[in-house]
Amino acid sequence: MITRMSELFLRTLRDDPADAEVPSHKLLIRAGYVRPVGPGLYSWLPLGLRVLRKVEQVVREEMAAIGGQEILLPALLPRAPYETTNRWTEYGPNLFRLKDRRGNDYLLGPTHEELFALTVKGEYSSYKDFPLRLYQIQTKYRDEARPRAGILRGREFVMKDSYSFDVDDAGLKDAYHAHREAYQRMFSRLEVRYVIVSAVSGAMGGSASEEFLAESEVGEDTFVRCLESGYAANVEAVVTRPPAPQPFDDLPEAVVHDTGDTPTIATLVEWANGADLPQFAGREVTGADTLKNVLLKTRLPGGEWELLAVGVPGDREVDDKRLGAALDPAEYALLDDLDFAKNTFLAKGYIGPKGLLANGVRYLVDPRIVDGTAWITGADEKGKHVVGLVAGRDFVPDGTIEAAEVRDGDPSPDGMGPLVSARGIEIGHIFQLGRKYTDAFAADVLGENGKPVRLTMGSYGIGISRMVAVIAEQQHDELGLRWPSAVAPFDAHVVIANKDEDARVGATGIAGDLDRMGLEVLLDDRKSSPGIKFKDAELLGVPWIVVVGRGWADGKVELRNRFTGATTEIPVDTAASEIFAALTS
Amino acid sequence: MITRMSELFLRTLRDDPADAEVPSHKLLIRAGYVRPVGPGLYSWLPLGLRVLRKVEQVVREEMAAIGGQEILLPALLPRAPYETTNRWTEYGPNLFRLKDRRGNDYLLGPTHEELFALTVKGEYSSYKDFPLRLYQIQTKYRDEARPRAGILRGREFVMKDSYSFDVDDAGLKDAYHAHREAYQRMFSRLEVRYVIVSAVSGAMGGSASEEFLAESEVGEDTFVRCLESGYAANVEAVVTRPPAPQPFDDLPEAVVHDTGDTPTIATLVEWANGADLPQFAGREVTGADTLKNVLLKTRLPGGEWELLAVGVPGDREVDDKRLGAALDPAEYALLDDLDFAKNTFLAKGYIGPKGLLANGVRYLVDPRIVDGTAWITGADEKGKHVVGLVAGRDFVPDGTIEAAEVRDGDPSPDGMGPLVSARGIEIGHIFQLGRKYTDAFAADVLGENGKPVRLTMGSYGIGISRMVAVIAEQQHDELGLRWPSAVAPFDAHVVIANKDEDARVGATGIAGDLDRMGLEVLLDDRKSSPGIKFKDAELLGVPWIVVVGRGWADGKVELRNRFTGATTEIPVDTAASEIFAALTS
Missing domain, CATH: 3.40.50.800 (Anticodon-binding domain)
Known part of the structure; x- marks a missing residue:
């Protein structure tokens, strides 16, 4: 059937909408593909819906090709399963919660690990029923703090979420790789330019995880890559390449100095360069020679708060996202005045490793702080710093933490060249969840040997509605939208x-x-x-x-x-x- | 691609689920088509989803054939438009309401008249753009008091809802009839046995409306039909065929009698048959000779309560559904002790038309109470009734109301024969809404004469997920499900x-x-x-x-x-x- 524009429900707009920030948003509105209904809520008009359905179809075909079976779960879900996994609480304000007429708690599903685990547990009871790959193309809800850029980050959106169930780790790896390849085929058919980056699993739990990021300057995700080796990772997932440990042999003793009013790295470096320190004869002292200790408190499973110090080279900031990912799922906060008042050994601006460790504070350091490296750092007394404090000799931290910022030019973890950063839009995410959810629901089946086997799970998402925006973003030119044939509303x-x-x-x-x-x-x-x-x-x-x-x-x-x-x-x-x-x- | 049962995500059950009441529910569970997630919330497993999609496809094709254009609106909707039409309140506990992280009110859409009206108003501005027929196939939410029978009455369900927009009444009539015929074609392709019944518009507003009811003993809707003429109507929509008015000429004067302790129709009839009343010489007095007055209070738009008396022949009960539909949208309640205490002229069990009218109570009567009919009814004093009180002579009601129950054997409104009742499941509903919603949003376009024209709307729904249950209900046999070829999960x-x-x-x-x-x-x-x-x-x-x-x-x-x-x-x-x-x- 020919579609006639004289009859098509469409009005194009000459001007950009006032509140649209990114090109895809402006063009999808101007071209009459979508219309806003509320913050992060959009209607799909005829042209937009045609593109959305075509993206779905490509995804559906590639899911079928790896043995995915389509089912459909409700969006309105009871609280209990999410309570069991603690996600009812962990999701915080991102979750839409509501009560029904009887006062029972419900949520609008942001993702369905719990329900898929329960569904499979309800049907299958033998190892013979596996492997199993289930998926749905379904409307999801997240109460984003800043819904933005139209359908790029909405509060109601369409996702393909699939879940694999296996009786052993080898099965999970197979499912993971099958999804990884299916995603590559989908994105290739959709003509999306993307990179696959190592990611951390975050609140989802589990071990291995990778993100598919569409390259885009309007993306909210920063990633880094090594152009020489092709390595790419989410900033949260970058593993620091540590220097080799050094022998302690010729290192001078640490010396405490009166450094005056030097509570910041800049003032400390200025002092050091004026102090004629023998270790730095012939070169300038920089922030990288100093060791900065950042104090936090983290919430233990029991609910109490525990002090945590993070030591990083003074020229680097602690990156909130990397810190959050490294600490996950622990909740953390900065110290308040009361905390400092209770812990009088903390000399603000002059905190050093020795004082921390002597007072039993958990102390994690950046991986660059290896044995045999010498640092200018706090001496735990106002106006005093210590020079030449050697890691492994003068102090032994409790472990390392990937919390320092990643910078362009940092060495790639694979040692093949420098890292450079770029921006991307998350279009897919694949997780080897393992047994986090099957443990929560005791999802066992009878194994080949007659004993119960705990199922292992993978979870794999693709943003279907977001994909429409991503394609518009990557393919548009100054005249308007341009659709690859696989998803064009018309041929x-x-x-x-x-x-x-x-x-x-x-x-x-x-x-x-x-x-x-x-x-x-x-x-x-x-x-x-x-x-x-x-x-x-x-x-x-x-x-x-x-x-x-x-x-x-x-x-x-x-x-x-x-x-x-x-x-x-x-x-x-x-x-x-x-x-x-x-x-x- | 062949689907192999060795791999299909399916486990059939030998026994009926404990809580399943109706055959379709039992079989769809046993055959692994759907699974419960919570009250009125179901997952669609692979076979069920295949049937659901096929129903959608039939509906989509027939909507396209009448020029319907598919769009897709969010399910999560802001409160404001529903506040404007008062449906935020009118829906009462049937509406799922929630707040977002900023504390703003939202709802899960039960139907989308408001949003479609606003969408069209936002795009179009000239009479040349009409007629317009838009539809969506979308997930809807209603917090049913009694979700039942599996997917037959769920709280999250899939509907096709379409909306027509026209600049004149003739256009609306065309759109209405096009939908009526499209529905007939759909149901014929789906091999559903159904009747079309006259309906009342209820909370939707508007004038003409018809329901499509699938014939089924497990249906919640009672309808009546005349086998001779083919007339069929929802019980709420049955219009009583009134007797012809009678001359007053030879009717005796009304006489008040001491009837003793006769507060019920049964006791009153017993008294009358023992009283040797001249009017009834040679025949027995029955409840149909008495006039029963039921007292209510209705809420006025301003919020105050007003007394209302409903007079019906004593052999008939007031039917709550018919009363509710006749009073719509007024809220009503029965009188409490306080109301009787405040209105001392109300002699419980002996209330009559004269007392009501003398005290300014609004008094509506059944259409059978025509001028010249004589009644035994209350005399507004304990232990007293009046015999031979003639409508139109001794009292003049404020109007008529269709509130009395409809019974098998009542004459069809078309006079062609008796009505018989049957049960059905609502599978479609078509409404000529008129301008209720376009008035609410001042949805005007420029008319041919250069002046603004208010759009007129129709609204047309089909329960897509319910249809799966209806087909299962009508087609199953004692061995299991049986699917018509148009919707079978496999050929x-x-x-x-x-x-x-x-x-x-x-x-x-x-x-x-x-x-x-x-x-x-x-x-x-x-x-x-x-x-x-x-x-x-x-x-x-x-x-x-x-x-x-x-x-x-x-x-x-x-x-x-x-x-x-x-x-x-x-x-x-x-x-x-x-x-x-x-x-x-």
Whole structure:
């Protein structure tokens, strides 16, 4: 069936919407693909819905190809299973919670690990039933603090979430790799430019995890990569390449100095460069020679708070995201005045390893602080610092922590070159969850040896509605949207740009021929001027535009490629078959 | 792609689930189509989801055929538009309400009139853009007081809801009739037995409305019909056929009698039959000769309560549903002791029209109480009734109300015969809303004459997930489910019922041939016994079952029709093509 623009529920907008920040958002609104209903809530108008459904279809086909079976769970879910895994609480304000008429607690599902685990437990009881890969394409809810960029980060959105169930770790690895490859095939069909980055599992739990990030300057996720080796990782997942430990042999004794009013790294470095320290003869002291100790408190499982000190080279800040990921799932907070008052040994601005360890504070350091490295750091007394304090000799931390910021130029963990940072949009995330959720629900089946086996799980997500925005973001140009053929709302956009009734009939005929050949055709049969129609065609972004215009009298129509801008004149008589050939080649 | 039962996520159950009340619910659970997650919340397992999607597809095709354009609105909706139409309040406890992290109010959409009206108002501004028919297939939420019968009445469910927009009443009528006919085509393709009944619009507002009720003994809706004329109506919508008014000429004066302790109709009738009343010489007095006055209070728009008396013949009860529909949208309640204490003229058990009218109580009567009818009714004093009180002569009510129960044998409003009642399940509802919602949002467009025109709306719903249960309910037999071909999860179910490897290979070959012919095939390749496989095939309800069994050695397979039970033997060599012919004939 040909879609006629004279009847299509569509009004394109000339101007960018006032509140739109990123190109995909502006264009999807201007081109009439989506409309806002509330913060992070969007309606899909006919063109947008067509693209959304096509993304779903690509995902569905590739999920079927790895043996995924589609099911559909409710979005409205009872509290109990999320209480069991503690996610009812852990999700914090990101979870939409509500009560029903009887006062029972419900939530709008942000992801469905709990329910899939329970569903499989409810049906299957023998190792023979596995491996099992289930998925759904379903509407999800997250009460984002800052819903932004239209459908890029909405509060109601469509996801494909799949879950694998296996009786052993080898099965989980197979499922993980099958999903990884299926995702690569999907993104390739969707013509998305992306990188796969190592990630940390965060609140989801589990061991291995990778993110698929679409490369985009408007992305909220920063990742780093090594151009030499191809290594890429989420900032949270970057593992610091530590220097080799040094022998203690020739290192001078640590000496405490009166450093005056030097509570910051800058003032301390300034003092050191004026102090004529023998260790630094002939070179300048920098922040990297100092050891900064950041004090926190973390909440223990029992609920009490425990002091934690994080030591990092003075030239680096502690990165909140990396710290949060490294501490996960522990809750942490900065110290308040009361904490300092209770712990009088903490000399603000002059805190050093010796005082921390002597007072039983848990002390974790950056991996660069290896045995044999010497540091200028606090001497636990106002106005005093110690110079030449050697790790492993003068103090032994409780362990290391990946909390220091990652910087462009830092060495790649694989040692192949420097890291550079880039921005991306998370479009997929795959997790080897292991037994976190099956433990919570005691999801056992009878094993081959007659004994119960605890199932092991993977979880794999793709943002379906977000993908529409990502494709728009990566493919658009200054004229408007441009859709890859796999997801284009139509295969061809036939524009009647000639007022002769004859040309109108001819254009409709070509559209009809293409339709009969199985193509999806949009026909601009409106009474508007050719100029308006061309602008709209460019804005809407159907990949092939057929113009029935001035050439009609000479028996010619024009075929335009929306991506390259290339235009070819083709004879009217063979137009449909030539267009068909161009579109399907 | 053939679906193999050895891999399909499915476990059938031998026993009915404990809490299942109706056959469709029992069978959909036993056959592994759906699983409960909470009250009124269900997961769709692979077979159920296939049926659900097929119902959607039939509906989608018929909506496209009447020019319906598909869009998709959020389920999570801001409060404001529903506040404007007062439905935020009117929905009462049926609405799921929640707050977001900023404390703003949201709801889970039970139906989308408000948002569609706003969407159209946002896009279109000229009469030239109309008529317009939009629809969505979307997940809806209602916090039902008694979610029941599985997916027949869930709290999260899939609906197709469409909305028509026109600039004049003729356009609305066209849209209404187009939907009516599209629904008839859908239900015919889905092989649902149904009736179309006149309905009242209720909280939706608007004028004309009809319901599509699937005939079913487990239905919650009672409707009546006249077998002679084909008239059918929802009980709420039945219009009483009033008797002709009578002249007052020969009617005797009303006489007040001491009737003793006669506060009920039964005691009053007993008294009357013993009282030798001249009007009833030669016949027995019945409840139908008495006039019963039921006292209520209704809430006025301002919020205050007002007394209302409803007069009905004494042999009929007031039907709550009919009363509610007739009073809609007014809130009403029965009188409490305080109300009686405040209104001392109300003599409980002896309330009559004269006292009510003399004291300014609003008084509505059943349409049977026409001018010239004489009644035995209360005389507004304990122990007293009046005999021969004539409507139109001795009292003039404020109007009529359709609140009395409808009974089998009552005359059809069209006068063609008696009404009989039956039970049904609401599967569709079409409304001529008119301007209720466009008035609320001032949805005007520029008319042909340059002046603003207020749009007029229709609203049309179909329960998609409910339809799966309705089809199961109407088509099942004692062995299990039976699916019409339009919605069957598979076209053919090939059962390997012979342990020979040769038969197994042959069965798989037939399944493969059918698959290549474009059919959807379920292959039972499990190691279970033939008996278990046959039972499962009957339970699952695929319309055609191919058995590769004992006949294999003789070059025969069996084709069974799940509906008729008929079995034919066909030669293996031509099996696929013969099966294909049978399935597509």
